[in-house]
């Protein structure tokens with residue numbers, strides 16, 4: 001009896017043990033900005049990359065990488081995962097907090113399907129997003145790695161002052177809210193610094209420059225990183241000088257002055273690109289056909305596609321956001337390219353909830369004049385740097401978490417080749433894309 005139980009326990013452990021993996025004879029872009037290396041073998045032991053070389057000895061399951069390209073898994077450094085709130089996203093008073101994990105799971109599966117192995121949720125219902133993060137960390141769900149901010153910090157009636165937000169009027173309130181927020185160990189706090197409301201909307205109150213600096217410095221003293229919503233250059237300058245860790249957007253309300261571009265580049269502040277946020281809201285007015293993109297059809301429920309093309313499109317026209325974004329997008333693209341040329345750290349971020357927006361973001365980055373080769377690092381290692389975890393993941397280097405994307409075509413030749421996915425590997429395990437809970441797999 002005792003033996004049999006021991007055998008059962010051993011069998012259980014054997015089942016739980018991670019199989020090793022080898023990708024043989026592949027062309028590698030490691031994500032660090034190093035040039036391609038052909039004929040490389042990448043060996044994974046457990047959840048880590050253990051060896052990379054032309055004569056590395058294979059382990060475990062072998063994937064033939066002949067004619068294929070290996071890059072790190074993609075990261076979206078600015079999303080808001082559905083399932084934590086309901087109601088009109090542009091009207092904080094209509095928002096309600098919910099914890100709807102099944103809703104979120106569909107999107108998480110969608111992200112994996114399109115090659116995303118890590119996301120940063122840049123403000124949400126904290127009870128929801130940190131529960132999802134725990135599920136992922138404990139291996140209870142099939143999901144990209146989840147990093148989260150929890151609730152945003154703003155002022156009463158200020159930008160993004162929905163039900164999940166900390167709405168603070170003075171430093172005593174701010175300190176109390178921070179102490180409360182930090183208990184949940186947000187990967188990065190999110191703060192709003194914008195007095196212009198949502199673009200075409202009337203101006204709103206905002207944090208004072210001094211309060212902002214106090215919040216960031218207090219968070220830093222507790223070991224917490226912080227990111228900030230800004231859209232105007234003046235706010236961007238204030239937050240960088242106050243010591244914020246990252247920006248949730250590039251400047252988009254104007255063509256930035258050289259002084260701002262130089263400051264952001266010199267400080268090496270990671271900046272989430274979010275061009276598809278502006279791009280999709282601008283574009284939906286004249287051309288909502290991007291909702292018919294095969295990746296949208298594969299990962300987004302048909303009723304959401306329909307809403308995107310009809311009611312949501314109408315809402316963006318009625319509230320003035322579509323015409324406004326049309327004016328702002330060229331500024332954002334030009335500033336993004338100039339930041340890149342000056343040596344700033346750009347991290348791919350969409351500020352969308354639809355997983356395929358990651359590929360639209362790559363297209364907009366390319367349209368801005370950034371090379372497809374540079375996009376590899378922007379979409380991988382720089383995302384990990386955004387959340388301060390680039391020591392652990394974001395590149396294909398020994399010792400790092402084995403999060404990788406195998407592609408059928410050369411991503412440095414064309415950003416559209418990031419879509420040609422042969423395999424998605426997260427934590428050393430190949431994701432079974434045909435088993436993900438997405439519309440494409442239900443239509444079979």
Ligand SMILES: [Zn+2]
Nearest residue numbers: 078080122351
């Ligand atoms: Zn956002």
